[in-house]
Amino acid sequence: MKSRSAKYRCANSLRPLPGIKILVNRKDNAVHIAITPGKTGAGAAREFLYRVLNAYEPHFSVFIKGVPYCFLPDAYDHIVHTPGGKSGLRLPICGRCRLKPVCPGLEPGSWFCARPGQLAPVLAIPNEIVLEVNRRCNLACAVCSSRSLDAELSLAAIRRHLARARALGIKNIRFTGGEPFLHPRILPALAAAKKLGFYVLVNTNATLLDRGLIKKAAPFIDNVLVSMQGCDAAGETAATGRNGLFAKKTENIRLLKSCGIPVLRLGTVISDALLENPGKYLRLARSFKADVWELYRPMSAAGSDGPPAINPRSLRRLADKFEPLMRQKPRVVFANPVPFCLFKKKQAPLFLGATFDDGHSRLVVDPRGFYKPSYYIQKNVGAAPLRAWNSAFLKKIAGLEYLRGKCRRCVFRLRCFGGSRFMAKAARGDHFKNDPWLPAGRR
Structure with a gap:
């Protein structure tokens, strides 16, 4: 490199x-x-x-x-x-x-x-299939969007989904949960994905790992995303509802970095603690030599963005903080949907927008066996990937008819997509209404 x-x-x-x-x-x-x-x-x-x-x-x-x-x-x-x-x-x-x-x-x-x-068609197939192998987790994070379920994908089901994705030509497979390392067959599942030639991503909280497990799993992983909700032991305990795991997590993050996995990413849901001390979080991320630090707008089925302090103004302050650091490591990005027009145009490189959410570029396999648009939108759009991708609901998402006014003419519309379809549904009862954060002048 x-x-x-x-x-x-x-x-x-x-x-x-x-x-x-x-x-x-x-x-x-x-x-x-x-x-x-x-x-x-x-x-x-x-x-x-x-x-x-x-x-x-x-x-x-x-x-x-x-x-x-x-x-x-x-x-x-x-x-x-x-x-x-x-x-x-x-x-x-x-x-x-x-x-x-x-x-x-x-x-x-x-x-x-x-x-x-x-010429070639754009997104004739999804860029990625996310396998939500379970919904069980050893933590109790207040910010988590995943509702606990007993259901999990069997290894046979995982292999079937992998084979279907391979046959379609899909390149990326992501394993997530819950906590994927609670799945009893996670290692053979990872091995199966790598054997089929996928680029393999894993989302984990890293608290269940040890040196031996990391050594076994690392050859099958190209990209790992670790949840980092606190910047010290007290903050991690407050965020995750579990005491005494911060030292284990930090040790395992360093092991993941040193074991040969090409890309290490960290993910943090924006919280009061982060807003109060972003510099301390950033120093921790740098100490891990992370490649990317992802920040997430809270997503709530109740239509709330979390505590009152989590609002467009607070995100603008964060963007102002991180804008001068865009050429430094780790790369800091706001990784889930927010309306771009809330921010300065020169800050747009900080934002991934809705590209990876709401069914715009990938599908999620629910542990109950069906495909859905995202972690948050719990809508069954089909039992097979291509049928799900071409479902009426996702075709309507892709059509962008819900964008109005200035949004339809915006140069960022194919990254921003007018914000979050999930939050539109949560706040206004309809996926195709406006994101509650969308400024009135853009509607």
């Missing part, structure tokens, strides 16, 4: 190809790319765009004009079209594209019309 300084030297040395113009706006942390198709070969143009994205994306918002979504199907959220027009030409692949309802199509005579082989 390149060092950060080498990476930025590489970025600064990028020279636009014929027909490609780049404007870097450091004030807004934005990179604007305009393409005139045909001036450079499709392969060279695509490779160049990915080089730009790899160089700038973690710290800049990158906007690309002049190509359809299907030219960069795994970077579609960077492509900017003028919304509203849908009268362009359609190709056979459009029928399988997730963005068909929002795509204007190809302009008549477009360079791409004669080169359909250069």
